[in-house]
Amino acid sequence: MIKVEKVSKIYETKSGQVVGVDNVSLEVPKGEIYGIVGYSGAGKSSLIRCMNILERPTSGKVLVDGVNLLELSPKKLREARQSIGMIFQGFYLASAKTVFDNIAFALKAAGVAPSQRKKRVEELLELVGLTDKINDYPAQLSGGQKQRVSIARALANNPKVLLCDEATSALDPSTTKSILQLLKKINQELGITIVLITHEMEVVKEICDTCAVMQDGRIIEQGPSYNIFANPQEELTKQFIDTILNFDLPAKLLEACKGTILQLQFRGNLASDAVVSDMLQKFQVSGNILHGKVEYIKETPLGIFIMELLGETEEVASAKQYLEERLKQVEVIQHAR
Structure with a gap:
C-alpha cells in the first residue's frame, strides 16, 4: 500500500x-x-x-x-x-x-x-x-x-x-x-x-x-x-524493549544466590507449556523462580523468567541443555558459586 x-x-x-x-x-x-x-x-x-x-x-x-x-x-x-x-x-x-x-x-x-x-x-x-x-x-x-x-x-x-x-x-x-x-x-x-x-x-x-x-x-x-x-x-532497540520487558534483580538477591541463574524466554504457545516443571522432574535439580513476566505482543504471549538452578554440576548442565532445546533463548546471568 x-x-x-x-x-x-x-x-x-x-x-x-x-x-x-x-x-x-x-x-x-x-x-x-x-x-x-x-x-x-x-x-x-x-x-x-x-x-x-x-x-x-x-x-x-x-x-x-x-x-x-x-x-x-x-x-x-x-x-x-x-x-x-x-x-x-x-x-x-x-x-x-x-x-x-x-x-x-x-x-x-x-x-x-x-x-x-x-x-x-x-x-x-x-x-x-x-x-x-x-x-x-x-x-x-x-x-x-x-x-x-x-x-x-x-x-x-x-x-x-x-x-x-x-x-x-x-x-x-x-x-x-x-x-x-x-x-x-x-x-x-x-x-x-x-x-x-x-x-x-x-x-x-x-x-x-x-x-x-x-x-x-x-x-x-x-x-x-x-x-x-x-x-x-x-x-x-534493546533500550526501547527494556522499557517493557526488562527487570533488574537487586544486587543483594544475586549475592545470596549460590546456584546457576538463568534467564529464560518463552515465545508463543511455549509461554503456557510446562517446560520448567518438566525439567525439574526430569533432572536432579531444584529451581527457584526469582522473577517472571508474560507480555502480549499484539495478543501473542512472550514470557521472560529468571530462575536459579541448584544441584550437581552435571545435572545442572543437563537441565540447562534441556531448556535450550525446548526454548528459543536461554541466557546465563550468573554461574554457580
Whole structure:
C-alpha cells in the first residue's frame, strides 16, 4: 500500500544543512498497522510527513497504492491526499466550530454535497463513540474526545491510509489505551492501512504488526513487532524493549544466590507449556523462580523468567541443555558459586 524508496529530506538552515530523513526505504503492506519508533529528533515526523508530501522529499520516491506522489501535479496531489487521512498529537480542531462542523469541514473541502454531510458525520461519530457530542465545542471535550474527533475527521473521505503522528503522546495511559483500541477497530473493520509514529514501545506492543526503529534519520532495524521484541539486534532497540520487558534483580538477591541463574524466554504457545516443571522432574535439580513476566505482543504471549538452578554440576548442565532445546533463548546471568 505504501512504498518509500530511498527517501531523504534535507533542511536548509542558517547554520547549514540538517538531514531529517537519511535514505530511508520501507514498505507497508495493505491492511497492516506499521509502527515507527524513535526518540525525539530521530526523523519520525519528517518521514511520515514525506509520506503524504506535507514535506516534499529532497530525493527518493513515495508510492501510495502504486502511485508515485512526487510525480503528480498539485491538483492530482490534492485529490490523492483525500485517500490519506492524518491525525496529530495536537488535535488541530477549530475552537470556534462544533464537533459537527470540524468533521464536516473535511467533507466540504472534498466537495461532498451538504445533504450527504450530516449522514456521514453521524456515521463517523458513532464509529468513534461520540454521538452525544455532535454540537459540543472542542473546549468542552477531554483530550481523548478531541483525538476521537480528529480521527473521525481524518476518516471523513474514506481514506485507504491513516497516518498518525504521535497520536497518543498527549494522552494519559488509560485514554491512550482506548485510542489504540479504536485504531485497531478501524484497521480491522474498515481495512485501513495505518502508519503510527511513536516514542513509546507500549504503543507498538499493543497494536502494531510491524515495527521500524529510527535513529539519526535512518531506520536501523525493522521487522515483525513480535520478532523485534523477542530478539532485538541494535542497542537502541534493546533500550526501547527494556522499557517493557526488562527487570533488574537487586544486587543483594544475586549475592545470596549460590546456584546457576538463568534467564529464560518463552515465545508463543511455549509461554503456557510446562517446560520448567518438566525439567525439574526430569533432572536432579531444584529451581527457584526469582522473577517472571508474560507480555502480549499484539495478543501473542512472550514470557521472560529468571530462575536459579541448584544441584550437581552435571545435572545442572543437563537441565540447562534441556531448556535450550525446548526454548528459543536461554541466557546465563550468573554461574554457580
